[in-house]
């Protein structure tokens with residue numbers, strides 16, 4: 001379970017998160033929608049401590065993410081993350097991209113790491129691309145590679161930050177399908193997304209972000225069918 | 241009358257060996273200076289890149305000095321003043337020290353550029369996989385940034401090798417100094433400088449070819 005209490009985040013004097021309370025139980029798929037600049041990415045970064053926080057707390061399975069005593073490198077293995085930019089390691093083949101962290105972070109042997117990597121790449125439909133370098137892969141394939149790379153650490157949670165926003169429209173589907181597959185397999189997911197159909201069809205809940213607060217959070221039916229907040233109504237009118 | 245005859249005499253086979261030995265000394269001093277300078281330069285570049293300590297404030301100007309003062313002045317000053325602070329270094333080691341620092345001051349900028357070439361997002365991706373700060377540097381920043389600036393580094397290394405000729409002012413008999421000695425004896429400056437130039441070319445060319453082939457392999 002991910003528990004966020006009273007989270008506040010500043011960049012200098014700019015307050016980006018203004019007191020976020022959010023609990024994500026195991027197995028839930030939560031989509032986060034909202035206008036650009038409302039703090040969605042920043043929230044994800046605060047969950048796995050890629051950004052420091054100024055007030056409040058984030059805990060993952062009872063461990064305080066931002067406590068000095070927390071072994072953050074160990075904790076991050078529980079929290080897979082996929083970014084808008086694919087960030088494939090260009091000097092490594094697809095297999096090596098995925099095998100790297102199991103080997104150096106988890107201390108697996110080379111052979112074990114390669115097995116894990118091959119399995120994960122198979123899982124995201126890249127079983128025939130093991131020995132290909134990222135520059136020979138399409139954007140959609142590189143994003144699936146990034147998903148496989150995160151999965152290879154056997155995370156219990158996956159954080160997606162607009163995983164499809166940088167893709168050509170015709171490549172969005174394959175990545176969404178992979179995310180859908182993970183959701184069906186029971187992965188706990190927090191997905192920042194601009195894909196309203198994904199948010200509606202796949203998520204258990206949808207959170208609407210507005211200027212650093214969660215203005216509305218509910219089931220997709222309620223969020224899309226009966227939005228209460230005026231901002232959300234405006235937002236939905238614009239994205240439709 | 242005998243001595244004068246052998247004083248000015250034509251180029252002999254043994255002279256070629258003399259030049260080869262001298263070329264070897266050029267290689268020695270360059271290789272040592274470039275190795276030490278590269279290691280130091282990467283560390284300096286990292287400090288400049290992280291830039292959060294007072295070290296960065298003092299290091300920048302310090303490196304600027306070594307980059308901008310002509311090498312020959314640095315060499316002569318260091319060689320003559322080092323004994324005053326109790327460092328009695330022979331010309332070879334004086335040369336290595338100054339060439340290495342000079343090389344480091346150039347590599348520092350190259351290395352910082354390499355680190356800047358790796359996007360913040362890429363590094364966050366590495367950290368999000370559980371890599372430590374050092375693992376991220378070793379397995380992500382070094383290979384990606386290193387490849388981005390490898391051509392610049394080769395340029396620096398070849399430059400330092402050519403500049404190592406300046407150590408001759410301290411009396412270290414490397415390729416250039418050996419050529420001068422032979423010129424004085426044979427009075428054949430054009431021939432000998434051509435041969436010396438060919439030696440420098442023979443040292444650099446394989447390195448640039450090899451570097452080019454590595455770059456090509458990475459690009460594919």
Ligand SMILES: Nc1ncnc2c1ncn2[C@@H]1O[C@H](COP(=O)(O)OP(=O)(O)OP(=O)(O)O)[C@@H](O)[C@H]1O
Pocket residue numbers: 011014016034035036037038039040041042043
């Ligand atoms: N490193 C940073 N330094 C200063 N300001 C930042 C930094 N990162 C983000 N911000 C600011 O914080 C605010 C929230 O940014 P964030 O990236 O979380 O928004 P977002 O909801 O993810 O938007 P988008 O949909 O465009 O990705 C923005 O105003 C942004 O300019």
Ligand SMILES: [Mg+2]
Pocket residue numbers: 040041042161162
């Ligand atoms: Mg964002």
